[in-house]
Amino acid sequence: MSTPTHTTTHTTTDTRTDTPTTTVLHDPPAPVRARLAAAWTSFMFFYIYVDYLHLYKPGAVDDILAGVAFEFDTSQTFVVTALTIVGVPALMILLSMALPARANRTLNLVVASVCIPIAVFNVVGQAFVPDPWLYFYGLGVAVEVVILAYILRSAWAWPRHS
Numbered sequence: 037m038s039t040p041t042h043t044t045t046h047t048t049t050d051t052r053t054d055t056p057t058t059t060v061l062h063d064p065p066a067p068v069r070a071r072l073a074a075a076w077t078s079f080m081f082f083y084i085y086v087d088y089l090h091l092y093k094p095g096a097v098d099d100i101l102a103g104v105a106f107e108f109d110t111s112q113t114f115v116v117t118a119l120t121i122v123g124v125p126a127l128m129i130l131l132s133m134a135l136p137a138r139a140n141r142t143l144n145l146v147v148a149s150v151c152i153p154i155a156v157f158n159v160v161g162q163a164f165v166p167d168p169w170l171y172f173y174g175l176g177v178a179v180e181v182v183i184l185a186y187i188l189r190s191a192w193a194w195p196r197h198s
Contacts, residue, residue, distance in 0.1 A: 082180060121154065124147060132144065152181060
């Protein structure tokens with residue numbers, strides 16, 4: 037069974053002759069594994085940047101130096117938990133490319149489903165406390181959830197052979 041290919045026609049103007057030329061671009065669909073790995077990469081980078089940009093919130097660095105991150109003491113337990121949460125998408129990049137299709141699909145569905153409540157939890161705590169940075173956290177969670185929804189859709193719609 038051959039995979040259908042997509043073509044895109046693009047018209048440009050040849051600057052030497054001012055005549056329109058048509059170029060057909062070959063645009064085959066990206067493999068599901070590559071789409072999933074790319075989505076997990078986007079998720080991971082975005083997640084890390086939200087955490088990094090949080091440092092610009094007034095008082096954040098002072099709190100960290102005082103041993104508090106958000107409302108939690110910066111104990112080894114906190115740091116190991118944070119590292120685990122960031123490590124999951126890093127592993128998913130690799131596993132999305134390496135696992136067999138059935139295990140890959142299942143793992144992506146499970147992990148993305150678990151990550152959504154974690155992302156929402158991160159903003160819900162901010163929603164109940166008057167915080168001028170709520171838009172920052174809200175946008176961060178919204179983008180994370182969109183990426184996770186894409187992962188869920190891509191894994192759910194994994195093509196099957198008949």
